[in-house]
Amino acid sequence: MGLLEIKNVGKRFGGLKALDNVNLSVAENTVHAIIGPNGAGKSTLLNCLIGKLIPDTGSVMFDGQSVLGRKPHEINQMGISRVFQTPEIFGDLTVFENVMIPIFAKRDGAFALHALRRVLSDRDIVERTEMMLADVNMLDKRDAHAASLSRGDKRRLEMAMCLSQQPKLLLLDEPTAGMARADTNNTIDLLKEIKHKRDITMCIIEHDMHVVFSLAERITVLAQGTPLVEDSPDNIKGHPKVREAYLGEAQV
Amino acid sequence: MDAILLQILNGLDKGSAYALIALGLTLIFGTLGVVNFAHGALFMLGAFCAVTISKLFNLSHKASEPSGVDFLGNPKYEDVLYVEDWFGERLGGWMLDWSVPLSILFAIPIMIGIGYVMERGLIKHFYKRPHADQILVTFGLAIVLQEVIKYFYGANPIPTPAPEMFRGSFDFGAALGFDANTIIYPYWRMVYFVFSLVIIGGVFAFLRFTTFGMVVRAGMADRETVGLLGIDIDRRFTIMFGIAAAVAGLAGVMYTPINSPNYHMGMDFLVLSFVVVVVGGMGSLPGAVLAGFLLGVLESFASMNQIKSLLPGIDQIIIYLVAIAILLTRPRGLMGRKGVMEE
Amino acid sequence: MLGLNKKDTTILIVVAVLTMAAPFILNPFPTNSSLAQFNAGYPDLMQRFVIYGIFAIGFNILFGLTGYLSFGHAAFLGIGSYSAVWMFKLLSFNVIPAIALSIVVAGLFSVVIGYISLRRSGIYFSILTLAFAQMSFNLAYSVLSNPKFNLTNGETGLQVYGSDPQYLKGSGPDVTHIFGLEMRATETLKLGGWSFDFNVGYYLCALILLVSFYISVRIFRSPFGMMLRAVKSNQQRMNYTGLNSRPYTLAAFVISGMYAGLAGGLLAAMDPLAGAERMQWTASGEVVLMTILGGAGTLIGPVLGAGFIKYFENIFSKINDNVLHTWFAALPDGMEDFLITIVHPFVGKGWHLTLGLMFMAVVIFLPGGLVQGGQKIGRLFRRRGANAPGPEGEAARKQPAE
Numbered sequence: 001m002g003l004l005e006i007k008n009v010g011k012r013f014g015g016l017k018a019l020d021n022v023n024l025s026v027a028e029n030t031v032h033a034i035i036g037p038n039g040a041g042k043s044t045l046l047n048c049l050i051g052k053l054i055p056d057t058g059s060v061m062f063d064g065q066s067v068l069g070r071k072p073h074e075i076n077q078m079g080i081s082r083v084f085q086t087p088e089i090f091g092d093l094t095v096f097e098n099v100m101i102p103i104f105a106k107r108d109g110a111f112a113l114h115a116l117r118r119v120l121s122d123r124d125i126v127e128r129t130e131m132m133l134a135d136v137n138m139l140d141k142r143d144a145h146a147a148s149l150s151r152g153d154k155r156r157l158e159m160a161m162c163l164s165q166q167p168k169l170l171l172l173d174e175p176t177a178g179m180a181r182a183d184t185n186n187t188i189d190l191l192k193e194i195k196h197k198r199d200i201t202m203c204i205i206e207h208d209m210h211v212v213f214s215l216a217e218r219i220t221v222l223a224q225g226t227p228l229v230e231d232s233p234d235n236i237k238g239h240p241k242v243r244e245a246y247l248g249e250a251q252v
Numbered sequence: 253m254d255a256i257l258l259q260i261l262n263g264l265d266k267g268s269a270y271a272l273i274a275l276g277l278t279l280i281f282g283t284l285g286v287v288n289f290a291h292g293a294l295f296m297l298g299a300f301c302a303v304t305i306s307k308l309f310n311l312s313h314k315a316s317e318p319s320g321v322d323f324l325g326n327p328k329y330e331d332v333l334y335v336e337d338w339f340g341e342r343l344g345g346w347m348l349d350w351s352v353p354l355s356i357l358f359a360i361p362i363m364i365g366i367g368y369v370m371e372r373g374l375i376k377h378f379y380k381r382p383h384a385d386q387i388l389v390t391f392g393l394a395i396v397l398q399e400v401i402k403y404f405y406g407a408n409p410i411p412t413p414a415p416e417m418f419r420g421s422f423d424f425g426a427a428l429g430f431d432a433n434t435i436i437y438p439y440w441r442m443v444y445f446v447f448s449l450v451i452i453g454g455v456f457a458f459l460r461f462t463t464f465g466m467v468v469r470a471g472m473a474d475r476e477t478v479g480l481l482g483i484d485i486d487r488r489f490t491i492m493f494g495i496a497a498a499v500a501g502l503a504g505v506m507y508t509p510i511n512s513p514n515y516h517m518g519m520d521f522l523v524l525s526f527v528v529v530v531v532g533g534m535g536s537l538p539g540a541v542l543a544g545f546l547l548g549v550l551e552s553f554a555s556m557n558q559i560k561s562l563l564p565g566i567d568q569i570i571i572y573l574v575a576i577a578i579l580l581t582r583p584r585g586l587m588g589r590k591g592v593m594e595e
Numbered sequence: 596m597l598g599l600n601k602k603d604t605t606i607l608i609v610v611a612v613l614t615m616a617a618p619f620i621l622n623p624f625p626t627n628s629s630l631a632q633f634n635a636g637y638p639d640l641m642q643r644f645v646i647y648g649i650f651a652i653g654f655n656i657l658f659g660l661t662g663y664l665s666f667g668h669a670a671f672l673g674i675g676s677y678s679a680v681w682m683f684k685l686l687s688f689n690v691i692p693a694i695a696l697s698i699v700v701a702g703l704f705s706v707v708i709g710y711i712s713l714r715r716s717g718i719y720f721s722i723l724t725l726a727f728a729q730m731s732f733n734l735a736y737s738v739l740s741n742p743k744f745n746l747t748n749g750e751t752g753l754q755v756y757g758s759d760p761q762y763l764k765g766s767g768p769d770v771t772h773i774f775g776l777e778m779r780a781t782e783t784l785k786l787g788g789w790s791f792d793f794n795v796g797y798y799l800c801a802l803i804l805l806v807s808f809y810i811s812v813r814i815f816r817s818p819f820g821m822m823l824r825a826v827k828s829n830q831q832r833m834n835y836t837g838l839n840s841r842p843y844t845l846a847a848f849v850i851s852g853m854y855a856g857l858a859g860g861l862l863a864a865m866d867p868l869a870g871a872e873r874m875q876w877t878a879s880g881e882v883v884l885m886t887i888l889g890g891a892g893t894l895i896g897p898v899l900g901a902g903f904i905k906y907f908e909n910i911f912s913k914i915n916d917n918v919l920h921t922w923f924a925a926l927p928d929g930m931e932d933f934l935i936t937i938v939h940p941f942v943g944k945g946w947h948l949t950l951g952l953m954f955m956a957v958v959i960f961l962p963g964g965l966v967q968g969g970q971k972i973g974r975l976f977r978r979r980g981a982n983a984p985g986p987e988g989e990a991a992r993k994q995p996a997e
Contacts, residue, residue: 050835076837088835090828093821101825102836104818110839113846115819116810118598122818161836287718377959383718384664388887389958391880395951403940403948523729523876526722534719565738572730576711579723583715 003028003169003201004049009058011044018044019055020225026169026218031195031202033212036222042205045222046173049203050082051075063168073110079168081161085177087154089161091147095138098146098157099129099164106165132164135197136190152183156190163194172204176211188214213237254430258437259552261424265441265510267548268448269295272503273525274532274540275452276496282472282535283489286375287383289390292522293397294363294497298504299513300401301362302355303410309335309351350415352508359505360498367497371490394519402515409512414440418509440509447506451499452541458495459537468492472535527575533588543586547571603812606895610808614801617641618791625788629921632913635906638781638794639865644902645797645804646861651885651897652804652811653854657847658883659892660820662827664721666879667708667728671701671852673735673874675859677746680753680869687764688755688771690778690799690864694857701856702849709848713841716830728879736871752870771864773799778865796865803861804898807854812894814850823847824892855882884950888957890964899965904950911949914942 002025011019019041026032036042047053049060051072060067067075076082081102090098103125108114120126133139136156141149146157155175162170175191176184188211194200195215206212212219212233219236221228229239236242273295280288312331322328336344347354374393378386413419422442424435459465471478471485478485504513511517528547532539553559555567578585599607613620622636635641654668675697682693712723740749747753755761771778778796785791814820822843825833833840863869872878881904889900919938923931941949961968 071839072834073837073839076835082835088829088832090825090832092828093824097821097824101821101833101838104822105837108818110837111842113819115817115846115850116813117817117819118813119816119818119821120600121598165837287721374955374959381962382662384658384662384721385958385962387664387666387718387721388883389955391883392951392954392958395877395880395947395954399945399948399951403945519876523725527726530719530722564741564743565734568733568737569730572726572733575726576723579715579719580711 002026003063004203005059005061006045006049007059007061009045009048009055009060011041011048011053011055017225019048022058022222022225022227024220024227024230026201026203028168028201029199030217031191031204031215032218032220033204033206033216034220034222035206035209035212036228039224040222041225042222043173046082046171046205049075049171050080076105076165077110080171081163081165081167081169082171083155083158083162083173083175085174087151087158089146089154089158091145093146094143095146095149095157096129096133096142099132099160100125102161102165103128103132128164132160135163136160151179152186155179155183155187159190159194163198163200166198168201170200170202172202172206174206174208175204176206176208184208184211187211191215254425254434255556257424257428258435259556260549261435261437261441263549263552264445264545265548266551267545268445269503269507269521269544270525270528270548271541271544272448272451273500273521274528274544275455275537276500277525277529278532278535278537278540279455279492279496279499281529282537283468283492284371284375284379286378286386287390288375289387289522290370290394290397291390291496291500292518292520292525293394294366294500294518295504295507295521296401296513296515296518297366297397298359298363298501299508299517300405300504301359301501302352302505302508303405303412303513305355305358306351306412309333309348313337352412352414352505355505356502359501363498363501364494366501367494368490370497371493375493376490394522398515398518405515407515409514411512412508414443414509418443444506444510448503451502455495455499456537464488464491524571527571531575531578531585533585536585536587539585539587547574550574597809599812599816603816603894607805607809607812610895610898611805614645614804617644617797617801618793622789622791626790627788632918633910635909636792638779638792638797640905640909641794641797642800642861642865643905645800646858646865647882647885647901647905648898649800649804649807649861650855650858650882651889651901652807653851653858654882655851655886655891655893655897656811656814656823656854657851658886659897660815660823660827661844661847663713663716663844663848664883665712665724665848665851666721666876666883667712667724667726667731668851668855668882669874669876669878670708670728670731671705671855672859672862672878672882673731673869673871674704675701675856676863676869676873677735677753677859678856679860679863680755680867683755683761683771683863683867684753684759685762687761687767688769688867689763689767690771690773690860693771693864694803694860697856697860697863698853699856701859702853705849705852705856706845709845709852713844713848725876725879728874728876732871732874732876735874747869747871749871752868754868771796771867800861800865803857807857808894808898815894819843819846880954881950884954884957887962887964888953890966893964893966896964896966903965907949908946911942911946912944916943 004026006022006024009019009022010017022041022045034042034045044053048055049067051067051070051074054068062078062080065078067078067080090101100119104112107125130139133142136159138153138156138160141153146154149157176187179187191202192215195202204212204215216233218230219233220230221236221242228241229236231239273291276294277288277291280286280291310333312333314329315332316327316329333344333348335347338344339347370393374389378389418439421436421438423432424437426432428435459469467478467483467485468488471489524547528543529540531547532541532543551567551571554570559566597604597607618636618641621641622634624630624634650672654665658664678697678700679693682696686692708724708727712720712727715723735747736749739746768775768777773795776795778799780795782793783790784793822833822838825838826840826843830840859873862873885900885904886897887900888903889898890896916935916939919935919942920931923934926934939945957964
């Protein structure tokens with residue numbers, strides 16, 4: 001029984017079958033990558049996991065509970081955090097506040113009316129925020145406005161926001177899309193470091209084979225809305241079906 | 253039955269005005285993505301175009317009367333209208349009588365011009381600003397326009413009559429086989445209804461059958477892609493703003509005989525027109541028209557005495573209640589498309 | 596002090612000094628001088644300053660923090676006034692129960708209206724609140740003033756009559772009071788040519804303003820306030836961070852509705868009268884203007900904006916052609932007439948025109964409001980003063996907009 005169990009999930013948009021009978025299991029403490037050509041249904045699948053879309057058929061179980069029909073904030077409270085393709089951060093707030101908010105959310109739940117308390121007098125939160133920022137080497141930028149950060153730092157900040165909640169599952173949607181090679185390598189190192197430091201399950205959707213093969217422990221290949229194969233990276237590389245469907249042009 | 257028919261008819265003229273204003277609002281929102289709180293002011297400016305033309309036609313000068321002197325022996329003077337001087341008594345008198353419909357000829361270029369200046373001079377700079385800023389700046393503009401009109405024309409309503417031949421009423425009751433005098437409907441309101449249908453039809457045909465309209469519709473659906481095709485979409489949108497202004501203005505011109513225009517009529521209509529747009533579905537032109545007529549008729553039903561005795565004052569709030577109910581059950585409005593302004 | 600950091604304490608003290616010393620500050624010119632027309636230290640005007648200040652502070656908690664632009668907050672102001680006058684009619688002229696009820700009733704209304712309106716955001720939200728306010732206006736103006744069920748007294752406005760029960764009145768005074776101390780009671784201090792008015796009603800309002808302001812500072816610095824800013828900044832990220840934005844925005848809406856109710860109750864406490872025109876959407880627009888003029892999202896901005904607008908409303912409305920003639924008397928005749936023709940449309944009854952132009956000018960040229968404008972100017976001077984960016988200048992630049 002994996003941490004995340006996707007069973008018989010199907011989703012149609014009008015006449016288009018975006019997902020067709022997807023079965024997928026993400027085991028605890030692994031890095032699982034989902035790859036596939038454009039239009040294979042990767043993003044649709046991800047959106048079904050976080051409550052943005054509701055599949056027509058099938059079930060998605062996380063940690064023994066169904067996530068279907070739940071609102072995004074409820075799904076997050078179950079222990080799923082998400083990193084977006086373009087970093088989604090609170091641009092008008094400082095870096096420090098950006099990290100404090102998810103920690104508050106984790107501790108106090110989806111809503112808490114602490115209207116007269118002082119943010120900075122909450123030692124517990126402040127300390128955890130400082131630790132998290134130290135972890136990602138951003139303590140020196142704590143008072144900067146998040147919108148003024150470089151793209152790489154924004155990505156780093158978003159990861160810190162997600163990790164500060166100590167999620168059971170971290171979903172990453174093309175975390176290196178549009179990045180320069182150096183930035184991509186930094187991100188890979190960051191993710192490796194995270195994996196090394198704590199027990200965490202990650203599910204990565206990625207285009208860049210370099211990223212996939214340096215991180216993933218399991219790989220699922222999606223094509224035309226259905227999983228083609230699921231195997232370890234080494235086996236995937238040599239798999240004839242995958243070569244044909246996808247890797248043929250990618251020159252691994 | 254006859255009472256129902258009467259209420260439907262009564263609702264049509266207000267509904268026409270709502271539909272025309274809401275149509276313009278939707279055009280502007282759909283093309284430029286701007287929420288125009290000054291649109292009611294454009295309706296009001298149109299009405300005051302008619303007032304101005306009517307006042308100009310009524311300008312006169314003193315001329316000595318050829319017939320001689322009054323009983324004190326002083327030469328007698330009479331007021332001679334310039335229009336009668338210039339165009340002869342018959343044509344001049346006719347122009348005076350038909351000043352409201354004739355105002356259309358002047359109102360179209362004036363309103364397009366005002367719309368053009370407004371878009372180029374102000375709205376243009378707000379495309380990239382948040383919606384809140386757009387609302388605020390157009391709200392400010394609406395106040396300014398209304399106060400300017402108040403300064404020049406005063407605060408009192410200015411009666412502006414319809415041409416003589418439309419001043420009577422038509423007895424629908426008799427014509428349709430009910431008792432005579434049960435369904436009396438003023439001619440001018442019929443004219444207004446037909447006029448609004450023509451305008452609405454014109455706008456739809458323009459968007460549907462001309463290349464210009466096609467590009468604009470494409471731009472409403474996906475502005476960026478159309479821009480990439482090398483089509484100067486902004487220019488066309490500016491022209492659409494002018495057209496929307498003209499539609500609101502014409503609605504105002506022709507409305508003057510129904511309700512004497514005053515400086516705050518625009519604001520009164522604006523709030524309701526926004527409700528109409530929201531009920532119809534933001535960004536949907538047919539939705540705006542449909543909701544305009546529906547709400548107009550509904551309002552008129554609510555003002556029937558039988559209903560008012562049950563629920564006093566319901567006519568004052570019915571539109572809001574319906575709007576709230578629709579927004580709660582169908583957040584996209586009656587005919588709204590998915591993805592338009594869904595934040 | 597009081598759980599605030601040094602900077603916020605300073606701001607609070609500044610506001611406290613300004614409001615407490617307002618009778619002096621606003622009457623800088625001797626009573627008989629020609630400049631006395633610019634004085635603003637009259638009890639009723641000062642009361643309006645602080646009452647609308649409270650209104651704007653509350654509005655800023657919603658608009659400034661969450662970015663939700665309500666166009667219907669005047670409805671709560673009106674509801675507060677009506678509730679207060681009903682308390683006068685039923686109990687007595689004591690203002691305490693009246694103010695308490697106005698906050699509670701406005702709060703209840705804002706729960707309902709907020710719950711419905713906040714199902715949508717952006718312009719939908721603005722239009723929904725506008726529709727609700729307009730509906731409330733119609734209700735108050737005509738629907739709820741029918742003979743069978745007269746709650747608002749329609750066009751005349753709700754007021755207290757001798758025939759009203761006033762069950763708790765006893766031998767209390769016939770004007771609004773707080774435990775016997777009349778609101779209209781005024782001490783006048785004469786110093787040379789100057790005269791200063793100290794009014795009970797004003798000081799009551801000013802104290803309430805201080806408390807309101809203090810609460811708003813606390814909200815701004817609280818986790819709740821931070822969440823509200825997160826709503827404005829990126830609602831999607833907020834939801835995917837496990838926070839439910841709906842109750843946050845609703846709480847902000849209700850709090851700001853209660854502030855508006857409080858302001859409405861105070862208006863009635865100063866003058867026991869409530870009319871529907873207080874709920875009209877132009878009134879809602881006015882509080883928006885006060886907030887953005889001062890600076891939305893800043894602490895002190897709304898108070899400044901409210902004072903600014905109410906002051907100029909008063910001054911501009913007083914200026915008529917006679918005043919203009921005395922102003923420009925020194926100029927040659929033609930010039931004088933010309934200037935008067937130019938200025939005339941903007942003063943006296945033309946105040947609304949000036950207001951509209953100001954509205955546009957602020958949105959176009961000064962989106963951050965007076966506070967940001969002041970900061971810009973301040974920074975300019977500082978940079979000129981000390982060209983080398985020392986640690987102090989550095990710190991000043993880092994300060995987020997207050």
